[in-house]
């Protein structure tokens with residue numbers, strides 16, 4: 001088996017690093033060698049965050065190079081567009097349609113792209129877009145958005161979705177057992193969002 | 207030394223960052239004292255160590271003190287560790303350059319983290335130089351496992367040669383997680399202090415006879431490095447280029463050129479020159495891959511070993527596989543690999559911003575309103591005041607520099623700046639680190655500077671650590687708290703020139719700044735609102751914008767709070783024919799903490815309290 005490269009991107013405070021950590025735990029549970037690295041320039045202050053996860057029999061460099069990512073997971077639409085070139089030909093983008101507009105756009109120095117999801121698709125990239133925030137909200141807790149994102153990845157990994165679900169639930173099982181069931185649901189919603197998109201891409205176009 | 211604790215070896219491998227691995231290794235090596243001043247990317251080393259009950263840990267006021275604490279512990283025979291970011295060792299270097307003469311007793315490891323790639327620093331410097339300058343061995347781990355193993359080895363080497371050992375980390379070690387297999391834990395009982403003035407009292411008469419010992423140690427370490435298991439020479443089948451690499455660059459080389467011979471430098475100083483000669487004999491050409499300065503390269507050339515290095519490789523930033531591949535292709539006369547991926551898309555930049563409701567926002571809103579001031583800044587979250595929308599910070603150099611720079615601006619000014627006021631802006635932690643000496647200098651030399659001391663009760667920039675001004679120690683337990691007003695008074699600032707005020711009250715702040723900048727003597731304005739990320743901060747009822755009332759004046763946007771968003775822009779043509787740009791806004795109520803800053807410049811009173819709502823977007827962190 002070769003190395004799997006997953007790039008998760010978003011902005012500081014969104015839970016990008018936590019999501020990647022859970023993904024790493026799933027890969028570790030299967031005995032893979034795993035390396036995880038963040039590029040987070042002052043990420044706590046609303047800056048760009050990318051988290052690189054590489055796993056396989058033996059991982060040397062922790063960094064994913066442009067054109068090497070199997071999966072791009074975007075927690076924010078414009079960020080997914082920013083990192084789209086990291087995907088390898090045939091790589092897949094899973095993107096939350098939520099937008100976070102930074103102050104530099106608010107004060108009029110730059111424009112937010114009109115249609116970031118459309119722009120990613122225009123690059124010829126298989127893209128699944130969904131509103132993770134809305135799905136989380138529908139389940140009564142916006143913080144579940146993170147689990148929705150993990151669910152969205154579940155069928156795109158070189159191991160069964162259940163392994164990732166176990167890693168998600170293990171996080172809560174110990175500390176907040178009352179959240180286990182609702183996280184299971186959120187995970188399932190994320191999974192379905194991507195599966196539904198495969199059946200009828202237009203319906204979910206962001 | 208080295209009695210093992212039964213049953214302390216973890217059955218499983220752990221998944222640790224380089225920083226966590228260094229911390230665990232120090233604990234497992236029986237380290238008794240660990241001290242640091244926070245600094246990205248090194249901060250988590252002490253944060254992790256503080257979780258272990260087995261040893262003493264402290265946040266020190268600055269890196270020099272932390273190194274001195276570690277030395278004192280070593281003098282009584284304890285194992286000690288001190289951690290810092292690269293620029294921290296500049297601060298600590300005065301102590302370093304003499305402790306290499308005294309040497310150490312208990313193992314002493316200095317973990318110094320270089321910010322290669324400069325994700326959060328004011329410069330990019332190569333700490334391996336300190337090994338050369340101070341005649342000390344340098345370890346360079348290439349991943350988290352090595353960070354663990356080399357930390358353990360560094361304690362042993364320190365005791366074997368009775369000198370401090372430098373563990374050189376980079377961001378790509380500190381913040382990369384990998385699998386780590388820990389080893390058996392040792393107990394290390396301090397042997398006790400042995401009084402010996404000729405060893406520890408470094409007056410010239412005592413220090414001079416010790417210098418030859420330092421050079422003897424250099425020689426012993428050189429022999430050690432040549433034989434060290436940390437400097438393996440890996441054979442390879444593709445002998446056109448042989449690599450010499452250290453730190454994360456070693457992993458990049460192995461990734462990009464799996465079949466090439468590589469001399470891996472783990473104990474990179476003193477340099478194992480003979481091993482490099484052996485590599486050179488086996489290959490057509492030697493390429494040295496080191497981050498960031500050409501240290502190894504120059505030393506190899508000086509030893510008569512022909513090699514390539516910074517003549518073809520970049521001198522700044524990380525040497526990742528995508529940097530290395532085209533360079534090596536060029537050396538081999540091959541075509542550079544072509545990119546198969548989608549083109550890079552241009553997307554707006556997302557520079558770091560201050561947090562929603564950060565107490566610094568009011569300061570910069572006010573400074574941006576004042577004309578005729580030169581603002582000497584410092585390092586911390588408040589450095590962001592140099593950016594949009596405030597543009598109200600004119601310099602940022604090194605910790606505490608705002609004081610001396612302000613005084614120099616005052617004393618050096620000619621006619622061009624005669625009418626300007628000089629303001630210095632500094633945070634609580636930075637003031638205590640290295641700023642208060644500068645303030646003393648301002649007072650003593652009768653400078654005309656208005657100091658803004660932003661006491662947010664946290665080292666905000668590095669994640670909200672404690673400092674002597676927060677009233678808590680590294681464990682979050684109650685500790686003596688410095689009184690900034692009394693401290694400034696003790697340094698000689700007149701009592702009537704010291705004000706403590708609330709940075710959320712814009713008119714008060716504006717008035718105080720206007721008045722103090724007019725007085726031709728040192729004054730200090732201390733602010734007293736906590737950083738929003740720490741538990742002293744209390745959010746109140748959030749606000750919203752009544753859309754019908756918003757006139758689009760954009761005044762609130764000048765506050766710079768990230769919770770304020772523009773919904774619509776328009777241009778209004780005044781009767782004079784002049785066009786005025788309008789920006790209508792909304793407040794992301796789920797993110798707003800109710801600080802009230804943006805309410806103050808809103809003339810039409812369009813900003814009103816909102817009922818606390820649920821966050822509408824999980825992307826916003828509710829504080």
Ligand SMILES: Cc1ncc(C[n+]2csc(CCOP(=O)(O)OP(=O)(O)O)c2C)c(N)n1
Pocket residue numbers: 243244245246291293294297328585586587588605632633634635636637660662664665666667668737
């Ligand atoms: C010599 C040195 N040590 C450490 C750092 C890392 N660092 C940058 S700013 C800062 C402290 C900021 O704290 P404070 O002055 O209280 O300002 P705040 O960020 O809370 O606004 C630190 C530790 C540095 N830049 N230089």
Ligand code: SF4
Pocket residue numbers: 045559560561563564565566587662666667737738739
């Ligand atoms: S961390 Fe604290 S000091 Fe820094 S920007 Fe946020 S609120 Fe301000």
Ligand code: SF4
Pocket residue numbers: 562563748749765767768769770793797798799800801802803804805
């Ligand atoms: S009151 Fe205004 S400035 Fe303060 S947090 Fe809310 S939106 Fe930001």
